[in-house]
Amino acid sequence: MGNKKKVLLMGKSGAGKTSMRSIIFANYVARDTRRLGPTMNVEHSYIRFLGTMVLNLWDCGGQPNYFDNYITPQREQIFKGAEVLIFVISVETKELQDDLRLYQSCLEALAHLSPEAKIVCLISKMDLIADEKREQEFSVRESEIKRRSLPLKVTCYPTSIWDESLYKAWSSIIYSLVPNIAKFESSLNMFADIMRADEVLLFEKATYLIIAHSVRRKHPDGHRFEKISNIIKQFKLNASRYVANLHTMRMEIINGDLKILLDMLTPNTAIMVVITDPLVYPAAISLNIQTARKHFEMLEKLDRAPAMQFGDPKV
Amino acid sequence: MAEINPPELFIGSDAIQPFSQEPVSMAEQEAKPQIILMGLRRCGKSSIAQVVFNKITPNGTVLLESTTKIEFTDIETNTFLHYELVEIPGQMDIFESTVPMNHEGLFSNCDAVIYIIDCSDSYESALPYLYQIVTCAHKINPKIRFEVFIHKTDVLRQDGDKLAIRRSIYYKVTRDLQDSCLEAVKLHFYLTSIYDYSIFEALSSVVQKLIPELPTLENMLNLLNQKCRIEKSYLFDLHSKIYIATDSTPLDIAMYALVSDMIDTVLDLANIYDSGSDAKDANLSSTFELNNKSFLFLKKVNQYLALVVFMTGEDLQETSGLIEYNFYLFKKALENVFEIRTRKSKEKLL
Numbered sequence: 314m315g316n317k318k319k320v321l322l323m324g325k326s327g328a329g330k331t332s333m334r335s336i337i338f339a340n341y342v343a344r345d346t347r348r349l350g351p352t353m354n355v356e357h358s359y360i361r362f363l364g365t366m367v368l369n370l371w372d373c374g375g376q377p378n379y380f381d382n383y384i385t386p387q388r389e390q391i392f393k394g395a396e397v398l399i400f401v402i403s404v405e406t407k408e409l410q411d412d413l414r415l416y417q418s419c420l421e422a423l424a425h426l427s428p429e430a431k432i433v434c435l436i437s438k439m440d441l442i443a444d445e446k447r448e449q450e451f452s453v454r455e456s457e458i459k460r461r462s463l464p465l466k467v468t469c470y471p472t473s474i475w476d477e478s479l480y481k482a483w484s485s486i487i488y489s490l491v492p493n494i495a496k497f498e499s500s501l502n503m504f505a506d507i508m509r510a511d512e513v514l515l516f517e518k519a520t521y522l523i524i525a526h527s528v529r530r531k532h533p534d535g536h537r538f539e540k541i542s543n544i545i546k547q548f549k550l551n552a553s554r555y556v557a558n559l560h561t562m563r564m565e566i567i568n569g570d571l572k573i574l575l576d577m578l579t580p581n582t583a584i585m586v587v588i589t590d591p592l593v594y595p596a597a598i599s600l601n602i603q604t605a606r607k608h609f610e611m612l613e614k615l616d617r618a619p620a621m622q623f624g625d626p627k628v
Numbered sequence: 629m630a631e632i633n634p635p636e637l638f639i640g641s642d643a644i645q646p647f648s649q650e651p652v653s654m655a656e657q658e659a660k661p662q663i664i665l666m667g668l669r670r671c672g673k674s675s676i677a678q679v680v681f682n683k684i685t686p687n688g689t690v691l692l693e694s695t696t697k698i699e700f701t702d703i704e705t706n707t708f709l710h711y712e713l714v715e716i717p718g719q720m721d722i723f724e725s726t727v728p729m730n731h732e733g734l735f736s737n738c739d740a741v742i743y744i745i746d747c748s749d750s751y752e753s754a755l756p757y758l759y760q761i762v763t764c765a766h767k768i769n770p771k772i773r774f775e776v777f778i779h780k781t782d783v784l785r786q787d788g789d790k791l792a793i794r795r796s797i798y799y800k801v802t803r804d805l806q807d808s809c810l811e812a813v814k815l816h817f818y819l820t821s822i823y824d825y826s827i828f829e830a831l832s833s834v835v836q837k838l839i840p841e842l843p844t845l846e847n848m849l850n851l852l853n854q855k856c857r858i859e860k861s862y863l864f865d866l867h868s869k870i871y872i873a874t875d876s877t878p879l880d881i882a883m884y885a886l887v888s889d890m891i892d893t894v895l896d897l898a899n900i901y902d903s904g905s906d907a908k909d910a911n912l913s914s915t916f917e918l919n920n921k922s923f924l925f926l927k928k929v930n931q932y933l934a935l936v937v938f939m940t941g942e943d944l945q946e947t948s949g950l951i952e953y954n955f956y957l958f959k960k961a962l963e964n965v966f967e968i969r970t971r972k973s974k975e976k977l978l
Contacts, residue, residue, distance in 0.1 A: 475687075511901075537900050548893040555886040556918045563917035568898050587901050 317367045318490050319394050323383075323419055324401030325412055326351055326375035329437040332474050333401070334358070334372055337483050337520055340550055343474045354379055355391070363491065363517055363524070363581045363613065371395075384418050392419075392426040397486060401435045402458075404442055404450060404471075413461050420465055431489055432467045434458050435482055440473040447471065477539035484522045484542065491524055496612055501527040505586075508601050512587040514541065518577065521546040530589075541585070545575065567595060574598045579610045661711040661838045662737055666761060667744035668754050669694065669718030672779045672822070676744070677701060677713060679822045680831060680868055686822045694719075703868070711838065714738070723760050735765040739838050740773040747793050748783040755797070759804050766813050774815045775834050776801070782821040790819050825885045832870045841965055845873035848961055852937070853877075856947065856954055861937040862887055863929075866895065872933070887936050890916055890924050917944060925951055929959045930966075 322330045331352050335341035338360050352374035360368040371391070373383060383391045400419060402412045416434070423430055434455075442450050455469040470482035488494065497515065504527070505513040511530040514523055523538050534540075545564075553559040562583070564575040570591045576599070578584040584605075586598050665673045675689040681703060684692075695717040703711050714734075716722065722729045735741075741761060745754045758776065765772050778797060784790050794817050805813055818830035836842055849861045853875050860883050863873040869888050894914045912934070916924040922940040929935050935958060939947070 532901075534900060540900060541897065544893055544896045548889050551889040552886055552918060555882050556922055559919055561917075561919055564893070564897075564914070565916075566894050566898055566912075566914040568902065568912045571898065571901055573897055573901060589901075 316365055316492075317369055318396045319369045319371065320486075320490075321371050321373065321391070321395050321398045322401070323373045323398065323415075324375055325403070325406065325415065328375060328401040328403045328406075328412075329474065330375065330401050331356075331372055333435075333437065333472065333479055333483075334370065336474055336479065337522070338370070340553075342550060346474060351376070360519075362487070362519070365613065366491065368490070380415060384422060388422055389426065392422040395423065395427040395430045396490060397431045397433060398423055399433045399435060399486065401437050402454070403438050404436050404454070405438055409454070409457070413458070416458070417461060420462060424465060431486075432462065432465060433482070433486055434462075434467050434469045435472045436469065437472050437474075439471045439478065440475045477536065477543040479539075480522060480542040480546075481536070481539040483520075484524070484538065487517065487520075487522050488524060493612065494525060497525045497609075498527070500608060500612060501525050504601075504605050505529055508586065508588065508598065509590045509593055510586050510588045511590075512585075514538065514585040515578070516542070516545070516583040516585065518581050518583050521549065521583070524582070565595060572598065574602070576602050578602065578606060579613055581613065582609065661739040663711055663713050663834070663838075664734070664738050664741045665713060665715045665744065666741060666757075667718055667779075668746065668749075668757060671718060671744045671746040671749075671754070673715050673718070673744055674699075675822055676777075676779070676820075676827060676831075677715060680827060680870070681713070689822065711739075711835075721757070723764070731764055732768055735768040735772060738765075738769065738772060740775055740834055741765060742775045742777060742834060744777045744779045745797065746780050747778050747790075748780045751778070751793065751797060752800070755800055755804070758801065762805065762813055762815070763808065763810065766810060773834075773837055774813065775830075776815055776817045777820045777827075777830060778817060779820050781819045781826065782823040794819060825881055825888060828869055828888065829879070829881055829884055831868075832872070835870055836872060839872055841969070842873060844965055845962075846876055848958065848965075849873060849875040852954060852958055856937075856939070856950055857942060858937045858939045860887075861935065864891060864934050864936055865932055866891060866928070866934050867932065883938060887924065887938065890914075890926065891934070891936065894926060915944075915948070923947075925955070927955045927959075929955075929962050933962075935959075 322334060324330050331349050332341075332346035335346055335349065336343060338358070352372055354374050356372040356374075358370045358372065360370060362368050373379065373391070398419065400416050402409070402416070406412050420432070423432070436451055436454055439447055439451070451469075451471045458469055459467060468485070470478070470485070472479045472482050491497070501513055501515055504510075506529070510527075512532065513527045515525040516522065517524050521542050523542055526538065549559060549562060552562075561577050562575070563577070564573070566573040570589050572588045572593070572595050573585065574595065575583060575585045584602060586602070588598060665677065667673055672689075674692050674695050675686075678684040678689060678692060679686055681701065695715060696719075697717065698720070699713075699715040701713040701715070703713055722731065722734070743758050743761065745751050745758070762774055765774075776797070778790075778794055781790050784793070798815075798817055801815060802811075805811060805815075816833075818826070818833070820827045820830045839845070845863060849863065852858060853861055860877060860880070861875050862871040862884075864871045864887070869891060871884075894912070898912065912926075912928040914924075914926040918924070922938070923942070923944060924936065924938050926934055926936045935955060937951075
C-alpha cells in the first residue's frame with residue numbers, strides 16, 4: 314500500500330535509537346528512557362500518522378551479532394522497500410571509525426535494494442558536549458560522514474533527548490514522508506494571508522511534530538519551531554496526568570497585541586496561529602480556524618482516497 | 629578568621645547600626661521579611677534557591693559549587709513580598725565560638741527559618757543542630773516560624789517511607805523540645821524534592837504565612853469560586869511559580885502541577901513571540917481548554933501576580949464573559965488591598 318512507509322532506525326547499540334523513538338512516538342519523558350533495556354533483534358512498530366499514513370518503524374537492535382545478520386542473511390528483508398534510513402551515532406562513541414564502517418555497510422545494502430531511500434544521520438547525546446563546543450564537534454563528524462557516504466547524499470542533525478533538537482530532526486524526517494505536503498503548505502500560506510497572521514504552524518496531533526509552516530513575518534529565532542513542539546508536547550504529557558484521556562487541547566494566549574491560538578484543525582492535525590496585528594481580534598481567529606477546518610479535512614481525504622479504493626473496492 | 633567576607637559584616641553587631649540611623653531604609657528593612665535557609669552541608673540549600681528563583685533545571689544543580697559564605701538574595705518577585713533569602717552555609721556552625729556571628733542580629737530581623745534535612749543521608753545527625761537553632765532563635769525572637777524541609781525525598785520510592793521518616797523526625801524533635809519546656813514552639817514539616825513540584829508547594833506555604841493580608845485574599849478567592857463555580861483558584865507569583873494565596877479547599881498537588889505547567893507553557897510561548905515590550909506585559913491572559921470540558925484561565929492582575937483558576941463541566945461560551953468580568957473586579961479589589969498596605973507603610977514613615 315502506498316501509504317505505508319518503511320523507516321529503518323539503525324546504529325550501534327547504546328546510541329539512543331529506542332530512546333528517541335519512545336520520546337517522539339510513545340509519549341516518554343526524557344527521564345523515563347533510563348528504564349529502557351537494549352533492543353533485541355528488530356522491533357517493529359506501526360505508527361498511524363496523519364490518520365492515513367502509517368509509519369512502519371524498524372528499530373534494529375545494534376549489537377554486533379544482530380548487525381551481521383542484517384547485513385548478510387536478512388539483507389533483503391531488512392533493506393528492501395525502505396523509504397528512510399535513520400542512522401544514529403552517539404557523539405561520545407569511542408571508535409567513530411567502527412560506527413562508520415557499519416554505516417557504510419548499511420549504505421551499500423541500501424543503495425542496492427532501495428536506491429531511492431533518503432538517508433539521515435543523527436548525532437545523538439549532544440547534551441554531553443559543552444555548549445560552546447557543540448557546533449564544532451558536530452561539524453567535524455558531519456563532514457566525515459558526508460565524505461564517507463559519497464556518492465550518496467546524507468543529511469546530518471545533532472540531537473539530544475534533553476532538548477528540542479530531537480524535534481527538529483524528526484520533523485524534517487516526517488516532512489519528507491508526508492505525501493501532498495505541497496498542497497498543505499500552499500493552503501496554509503493562503504490561510505495565513507487571509508487571516509493576516511504572522512505565522513501559522515501545522516502540527517501532527519499525536520506527536521506535535523511540525524509538518525508545515527507559513528511564515529509571513531521574519532522571526533529572529535530559527536529554532537523556535539522545535540521549541541514550540543517541545544513546549545506543547547511537554548504540557549500535553551503533564552496535563553494528561555490530571556485530565557485522563559486528553560485528546561483535544563485548545564490554548565489561547567493574549568499579551569497586548571500578541572495573540573497565539575492553538576486549536577485542533579482536523580482529527581489528525583493541530584494548528585497554531587500567531588498574530589500581532591492589533592486589528593485582528595481573537596474571536597476572528599477562532600472563526601477562521603473553524604471555517605478552514607473543512608478545507609483541510611478535504612486535503613487529508615485526498616490523501617486517503619487511493620488507499621481506500623485499494624483496501625475496499627465498494628467505497 | 630582573618631578574612632571576613634563583606635556580606636558577613638551585615639551580621640556583625642556594628643553593622644546593624646546604620647539601619648537605625650536612616651529612617652527610610654529602616655522602614656524598607658522592616659517591610660522586607662527575611663527568610664533564613666539553614667541545614668548541614670550538602671543538604672541542598674543552594675539547589676533549592678537556584679531551582680526556585682533562578683530557574684536552573686534540577687539536573688543542573690549537580691554542578692553547583694558548595695556555598696562558603698553567607699549569601700543574601702533579594703527576592704523582588706512581587707510587590708506583595710519583598711523578602712530576602714539568607715543562606716547560611718552548612719560548614720559554618722553558627723554556635724561555634726570561632727565563627728563571628730551575632731545571633732541577636734541574625735534572628736531578630738527574621739520571619740522564618742527553613743531548616744533543611746537531607747533524608748537520603750542519616751537524618752538523625754541533622755537534628756541536634758536544628759534543636760540548637762530553635763532554642764537560640766526562639767529566645768531572641770519568639771515570632772519566628774520554623775519550617776523543616778525533609779529534602780531529597782526523590783530518593784525514596786514509596787510514600788510509606790516518606791511518611792515514616794517524617795513521623796520519626798517529628799517525634800524526635802518534639803520530644804527534645806518538650807524536654808526543654810519549649811512545647812509552645814510549633815514546627816512545620818514538609819516533604820520536598822527539587823525534582824517534582826513539592827518544593828514549590830512547600831515554599832508557597834512558607835511564604836503565605838508571611839503575608840499579613842492572607843485571610844483577605846483567601847476570602848476573595850473563595851467568593852470568586854462561589855460566584856463563578858470555579859473548582860480551584862490560585863494567586864501566583866509568575867516568576868517563581870510560588871502561589872501566595874489559594875482558596876480554602878484542600879491542597880491538591882496534581883492540580884498545582886497542572887496549573888504550574890500551564891504557566892510554564894504560557895510564558896515560554898509568549899516569550900518566543902514577544903517583541904520585547906514590557907508595557908503590555910500586565911495584560912497577559914490565557915485560556916486553556918482540555919477535552920472540551922476542563923478549563924484553565926490565567927490573567928495577570930499586576931506586574932508580578934497572576935490569577936489562575938481551574939473549572940470543569942461548564943460551557944466556555946457562557947462562562948467566559950462572567951469570568952472576564954469577575955477577574956476584572958478581582959483585579960480592582962486587589963489594587964485596593966495593595967493600597968492599604970502602601971498607605972500604612974507611609975503612615976509609619978511619618
